Amino acid sequence: MAKEITGFVKLQVKGGQANPAPPVGPALGSKGINIMEFCKQFNARTQDKMGKVLPVLITVYSDKSFEFVIKTPPAAVQLLEAAKLQSGSKEPNRNKVGKVNWNQVEAIAKDKMPDLNCFTLESAMRMVAGTARSMGLTVDGKAPWEN
Amino acid sequence: MQNYIHIKFQPVTREQQEILIAQLNELGYEGFEEGFNYISAYIPEGQFNEAATYELTAGTDAAVSKEVIAPRNWNEEWEQNFHPVIIDDFCGIRAHFHAPLQQVQHEIIITPKMSFGTGHHATTHLMIASMQQLSFTDKTVLDFGTGTGVLAILAEKLGAKPILAIDNDEWSINNAEENIALNHCSNITIQQADTLDMSTEFDIILANINKHVLIANMHAIKQHLTLDGVVIMSGLLIGDRPDIEKSAKDSGLSVLASKTRGDWMCLLLKK
Numbered sequence: 001m002a003k004e005i006t007g008f009v010k011l012q013v014k015g016g017q018a019n020p021a022p023p024v025g026p027a028l029g030s031k032g033i034n035i036m037e038f039c040k041q042f043n044a045r046t047q048d049k050m051g052k053v054l055p056v057l058i059t060v061y062s063d064k065s066f067e068f069v070i071k072t073p074p075a076a077v078q079l080l081e082a083a084k085l086q087s088g089s090k091e092p093n094r095n096k097v098g099k100v101n102w103n104q105v106e107a108i109a110k111d112k113m114p115d116l117n118c119f120t121l122e123s124a125m126r127m128v129a130g131t132a133r134s135m136g137l138t139v140d141g142k143a144p145w146e147n
Numbered sequence: 148m149q150n151y152i153h154i155k156f157q158p159v160t161r162e163q164q165e166i167l168i169a170q171l172n173e174l175g176y177e178g179f180e181e182g183f184n185y186i187s188a189y190i191p192e193g194q195f196n197e198a199a200t201y202e203l204t205a206g207t208d209a210a211v212s213k214e215v216i217a218p219r220n221w222n223e224e225w226e227q228n229f230h231p232v233i234i235d236d237f238c239g240i241r242a243h244f245h246a247p248l249q250q251v252q253h254e255i256i257i258t259p260k261m262s263f264g265t266g267h268h269a270t271t272h273l274m275i276a277s278m279q280q281l282s283f284t285d286k287t288v289l290d291f292g293t294g295t296g297v298l299a300i301l302a303e304k305l306g307a308k309p310i311l312a313i314d315n316d317e318w319s320i321n322n323a324e325e326n327i328a329l330n331h332c333s334n335i336t337i338q339q340a341d342t343l344d345m346s347t348e349f350d351i352i353l354a355n356i357n358k359h360v361l362i363a364n365m366h367a368i369k370q371h372l373t374l375d376g377v378v379i380m381s382g383l384l385i386g387d388r389p390d391i392e393k394s395a396k397d398s399g400l401s402v403l404a405s406k407t408r409g410d411w412m413c414l415l416l417k418k
Contacts, residue, residue: 012168012179016359020261020318022151022189023178025221034225036263036294040270040357044384047359053172055181064225076169135166 004062007031011056012074015049018042032064046070053077055115071115075128076135078108083137101140105129148218148317150192154200156209157185163209170203189216220318222261232266237279238301240266243329253304256329257295262322264294264355270381273406273413274298274355277379283307286350289371291343292360292382296323298353300330307351308334315341343367352378358387365398372418377403381413388412 009027018024018039028035038058046054055071083098102125109116109124118124122145129139154176156167164186168179175194180187192215201211220226231241231248239251248254259265266272278298283305290299293312302310312327312335314320320339327335343364350373354361361368361380368378378400383391385407392402395416404415 010181012181014177016357017177020221021177021191021218022153022216022221023180023187025261026216027180029221029224032224032228034229034265034267035222036259036261036265037268040263040268040382044357044382044387047357050359053168053179074165074168076165077172080169080173131162131165134162135169 003065005059006062007060009058009060011058012053013042013056015046015052015054016043017051018046028058028060028066031060033058033060033066034064038066038068042068042070049073072111075108075112075131078111079104079128079132079135079137082108098136099138099140100132102143105132105139106144150218151189151216152192152195153214153216154188154190155185155212155214156188156204157212159184159186159204159209163207167203171200174199220261222259226259229265229267232272234266234272234275235279238266238275240297253301255297255300255304255326257297257300257326258322258329259295260318260322260325262295262316262319264297266297269408269411270355270383270413271297273408273411274353274379274381275301277381277404277406277413277415278302278305278353281351281377281379283351287347287373289313289343289349289352291352291354291364291368292356293323293337294319294355296326296335296337298355299323299335300327300332302351302353303332303334304330310335311338311345311347311349312336313338313340313343315339343371345371347371348373348376350376352376354378355381357382358384358390361391362394365394365400369398369400369418374418376418378416379413380416381411383412383414384410385412386410388414 020035052073056068058068060066082100082104105125105128109128113124116124171188176188176190178189231245233239238253239248240255243258286307288302288307288310290312293299293314299310299312323337400416402414402416406413
């Protein structure tokens, strides 16, 4: 018989650096999961993305076992890295504080394709560019499909 | 051990969640939990910048709440109710609340307090199975990343002395001390450290950590081995093998044997 799922936990933790402190400790410990085992597995599987923020979806079962899926770093995090900014503008559309170009948007869109509900690279790029604009970042130049 | 600050932003849209996480990451927040219309963000108290944090959602509908979280054993619930582990008939690991284990050569009592090493994980299992194949009598041993102290304790039960157990984590240092006392060990010294810079060499080095730390310390591991010394290392995924073997070779170590369990791997190396 399939194991019964008792809950899902969605965290974002730095690659290779999970430890029992918050958020991992309180989020998983209260569900009776062995946090130390989660950290060992997560860190081993993410050590090549050391220090990068990684979304992780943890499925918790009734026998206190768990499984997890690691996603690629969020587009917003990658955009900020691309723009080499300390932070995005808090006033979108009025106070542009940084720039990215379409090559960077394309690279991020390709990286995020598996996690986005997009069937084409163009739609993924449109989503990433939308996030960039919401953060107050300007996307320099013309989109490839406008040429 | 330090306090953490928990900041919760609610309500926020999915897009706001993503942008906030990126911005909070830049402010040094270590981790996040995402919910239906909120995010929780966590940062060590010493790094918390209240003004910069509150500024992120100024002028939006999101309410910001703050909570100070004191250090505690978050793994307590699992630790109160785990099952003993038996590795062949060689070694059994149980908590103080379990009945004594029958028919194992070496019984170890571990009361873990947010420290790694209860035998449940494949890597601890592999380390112990590898230790079974070596003679520890009167051998000097270093347990690098001791966690609960389980491997150091087993080394003493197998006749090793003296044993040095190191870890960089304060919870582990305290917990290893407790477990060493529970098992009446007298040849183990514990030190809080994250690098190998002691002046002694060891006949056997045990290192159940991860690829990144092992590669960073590969040369030091070799330097701290006696001429005929061996090292057992784990915390490694099977896919880590090429990187580890290259690093070992570059440092003058060669692989003698390997074991796998699930996705995990353990290697025995010598100079």
